[in-house]
Amino acid sequence: MRVALVHDWFTVYAGAERVVEQMLRVLPQADVYALADFLEGGARGFLQGKPVRVSFIQGLPKARQHYRAYLPLMPLAIEQFDLRGYDLVISSSHAVAKGVITGPDQLHLCMCYSPIRYAWDLQHQYLRESGLEGGLKSWLARLLLHYLRLWDSRTANGVDGFIAISRYIARRILKVYRREAEVIYPPVDVEAFTLWQDKEDFYLAASRMVPYKRMDLIVEAFAQMPDKKLVVIGDGPEMPKVRAKAGPNVTLLGYQPFEVLRDHMRRAKAFVFAAEEDFGIAPVEAQACGTPVIAFGRGGATETIVAGETGVFFQEQSVESLITAIEEFEKLSFDPLRVRRNAERFSAERFRQEFAALVEREWDKFRAGLSSG
Structure with a gap:
């Protein structure tokens, strides 16, 4: 079987890239495509030495630093990949990868991390956080997102089968594309986060400091509970806001290497998680350490945490709900x-x-359809 694996872009080794890593272990013969590849040498191991075939986005001015600015060109770029020589195409998509063009004799399966978040139900949040709620730039952004939605809806017709990373994302796929999706939860390196039973008297929150992670909410809640200790790991644009809300019972460690993060995850009495995530790897990593999770009860966390057994939920992203x-x-x-x-x-x-069982089943069903046709 000739296989192509098409990813949106390679810039970091994060959740979607961990999925690509495991898909390549199942399909080692796959050729890899992406709009752009800016991975540093030390972060490329998961590609198993495979070259990445890139689009014209790679060569555009300042693309390494500002590749997202070329979003208006990405639908065009993804459609330029010539995949006629492949039997199976796997798109690994949270943006435009699913828009690759395939023919009637090719099976196209999409590993969908989410329909394009900022074009669909998170559009207004994206515009607000980007300072684009008013003015000419706002209307240009809204026009672009309008056309992106039209393109995104049309290209869903070229996908033979959707795979969702959670039931939450399967519902978004059904809402946006009117397509059913099979759920395969992403891989988590549970072996790297070992069990530790002797918990200490502190809570842990760890994340990038970006608005939707709501790290400010967690810190503000603990500021109102001075008898409880909180350790915070992470850095980002929200750090000044988080620091301003921290009381003497909150320790801000900033960015820390993996070993320090794992050590704190193992020893913490609980991991606190306030984001609404598509899946959410960090709560699973904490549980792999034997550490229960206090999480916002929306999104993928509701599928990875067992209430009362491996953690508890709060139902509103508010200080009062978290304290309760x-x-x-x-x-x-x-x-x-x-x-x-x-x-x-x-x-x-x-x-x-x-994943291997799904690919085999879908391939056999597809070949049977070709034969009967």
Whole structure:
């Protein structure tokens, strides 16, 4: 089987790239395509030495630093890949990768991390956070997003089968594309986050400091609970806002290497998570350490945390709701081994098995359809 794997862009080794890594282990013969590839040498190991075939976006001025600014050209760029020589095309898409052009004798499966967030239900949040709520630039952005939605809807017709990373994303795919999707949860390196049963008297929050992560909410809640200790790991544009809200019971460590993050995840009495994520890897990593999670009860976290057994939820992104959840958490007891076992449901090995079985099943069904046709 001749296979092409098409990713949006390679700039960091993060959640979507971990999925690509495991898909390449299942389909090692695949050729890899992307709009642009700006990975540094030390971050390329997951590609297994494969070259990445890139689009014209790669050579545009200042693309390395500002590739997102070329969003208006990305639909055109993704359509220029000539994939006629492949039997199976896997698109790895949170933006435009699913828009590759395939023919009737090619099977196109899309690993969909989300329909384009900033073009659909998160448009108004994106415009607000980008300072584009009014003025000429705002209307130009709205016009671009309008046409991007039209293109995104049309190109969904070229996908033979959607794979969603959570039931939450499957519902978004159904809402936007009117297509059913099979859920395969992303791979989490649960082996790297080992069980530790002796918990200490502090809570942990760790994330990039960007608005939707709501790290400011977590810090503000603990500022109102001076008897409880919070350690915060992470950095980003929201750091000044977070620092301004931190009380003496909050320790801000900034960016820390993996070993320091894992050490704190293992020792913390609970991991606090306030974002509405498509899946959310960090809560699973915490559970792999035997550490329960206090999480906002929306999005993928509701599928990875068992309420009352591996964590608790708060139902509103508010200080009051989080404080109530922390008080509820402290009335309960959690078995670190039980918490760890829940995380093992999301291992990389499980992902490879489910992905391989789906590809084989869809390929056999597709070939049968070609034969009968």
